[in-house]
Amino acid sequence: MKLAEKKEEFERRQSSGSGGVGYAVEKHGDATVALVGFPSVGKSTLINALTNADSEVGAYEFTTLEVNPGMLQYRGADVQILDVPGLIEGAADNRGGGKAVLSVVRTADLVVFVLSPFEVGQYDRLRRELYANKVRLDTAPPDVTVRKTGRGGIRVTTSDEVSLDHDTIRSVLRENDVVNADVTVRGDPDIDELVDAVMDNREYLPSVVAVNKMDLIDRDYLPTVESDLRERGVDPAEAVYVSAAEKRGLDALRERLWDELGLVRLYMDKPSRGVDYEEPLVIREGDTVDDALQKLGGSFVERFKFARVTGDSAVHDEQQVGRDHVLADEDVVRIVVRK
Ligand SMILES: Nc1nc2c(ncn2[C@@H]2O[C@H](COP(=O)(O)OP(=O)(O)OP(=O)(O)O)[C@@H](O)[C@H]2O)c(=O)[nH]1
Ligand SMILES: [Mg+2]
Numbered sequence: 199m200k201l202a203e204k205k206e207e208f209e210r211r212q213s214s215g216s217g218g219v220g221y222a223v224e225k226h227g228d229a230t231v232a233l234v235g236f237p238s239v240g241k242s243t244l245i246n247a248l249t250n251a252d253s254e255v256g257a258y259e260f261t262t263l264e265v266n267p268g269m270l271q272y273r274g275a276d277v278q279i280l281d282v283p284g285l286i287e288g289a290a291d292n293r294g295g296g297k298a299v300l301s302v303v304r305t306a307d308l309v310v311f312v313l314s315p316f317e318v319g320q321y322d323r324l325r326r327e328l329y330a331n332k333v334r335l336d337t338a339p340p341d342v343t344v345r346k347t348g349r350g351g352i353r354v355t356t357s358d359e360v361s362l363d364h365d366t367i368r369s370v371l372r373e374n375d376v377v378n379a380d381v382t383v384r385g386d387p388d389i390d391e392l393v394d395a396v397m398d399n400r401e402y403l404p405s406v407v408a409v410n411k412m413d414l415i416d417r418d419y420l421p422t423v424e425s426d427l428r429e430r431g432v433d434p435a436e437a438v439y440v441s442a443a444e445k446r447g448l449d450a451l452r453e454r455l456w457d458e459l460g461l462v463r464l465y466m467d468k469p470s471r472g473v474d475y476e477e478p479l480v481i482r483e484g485d486t487v488d489d490a491l492q493k494l495g496g497s498f499v500e501r502f503k504f505a506r507v508t509g510d511s512a513v514h515d516e517q518q519v520g521r522d523h524v525l526a527d528e529d530v531v532r533i534v535v536r537k
Pocket of ligand 2: 241242243254255261262281282283284
């Protein structure tokens with residue numbers, strides 16, 4: 199596409215009112231990571247360096263107008279990475295077609311903020327857009343259960359740490375159309391978090407900060423970047439510094455993505471074929487034998503008798519476990535099925 203056409207396309211999207219175009223993104227692989235950043239911070243350059251993707255790179259803004267997926271093969275897992283169009287302030291109100299981009303981001307398992315060392319302040323603005331699009335980052339869902347009942351009003355139970363009083367809790371719930379319910383609140387949510395708990399359309403995602411274009415800065419500019427990060431609540435030691443153009447820092451970034459995704463590799467011990475260390479079955483932290491069976495598909499779910507597990511989740515080698523057993527990374531698992 200020519201630059202002029204791009205501009206036109208961008209303006210068309212700007213004015214296309216609510217919703218705008220949607221992106222059909224098929225989820226592939228074991229987990230999905232979205233690269234989020236302002237235009238021209240180097241998202242496409244980064245996905246090209248990390249994966250097999252071939253996403254257009256341009257020295258002007260809004261080079262990417264589609265969602266481009268790439269696959270990162272790492273430690274036996276397939277991690278899908280999404281290069282999305284640049285976000286700008288007002289994206290959640292659909293500026294620059296931002297709404298469609300944000301809805302793709304919502305489906306990811308991890309958000310990577312891509313920043314330029316000269317514009318670290320974009321971080322706050324990106325987080326605000328995601329917040330407005332009901333994405334909650336780096337926080338666990340509030341510990342609130344709402345069980346709707348037929349009548350009897352709102353009955354509230356709170357644990358000791360809760361600072362909201364019962365009347366406030368009741369009125370927040372009523373404002374959100376909960377009339378009759380048994381409500382249990384634990385922890386110490388504020389009002390916004392309580393609202394989040396009542397609405398079931400919030401996405402809770404972890405995030406990573408990647409500062410790209412590090413090749414452009416001098417050593418003595420680094421403290422500025424670090425203090426800019428600190429000012430925004432990002433521990434500089436937690437950020438990953440890369441140069442997508444020069445392919446530097448990419449190993450650290452891959453490792454960081456891996457850690458944040460919390461994937462669990464299972465080496466399946468297949469009858470008469472031995473243990474498959476090449477292509478692990480990949481599940482999530484906290485997943486059970488049952489989740490592994492679901493992922494295996496076929497008749498494993500119905501015919502399951504027990505599993506034998508060797509590894510960190512087992513108390514001894516070849517431990518016999520049932521469906522509810524929580525598995526650990528690099529467990530060796532043999533599934534025993536009924537004939
Ligand atoms: N020096 C340097 N330039 C980079 C780096 N990464 C990307 N660039 C340049 O920055 C410009 C924008 O890169 P893109 O990858 O197209 O940026 P983008 O974030 O995908 O931009 P949009 O698609 O418009 O949102 C291009 O000229 C790239 O060559 C880097 O690590 N160092
Ligand atoms: Mg791009």
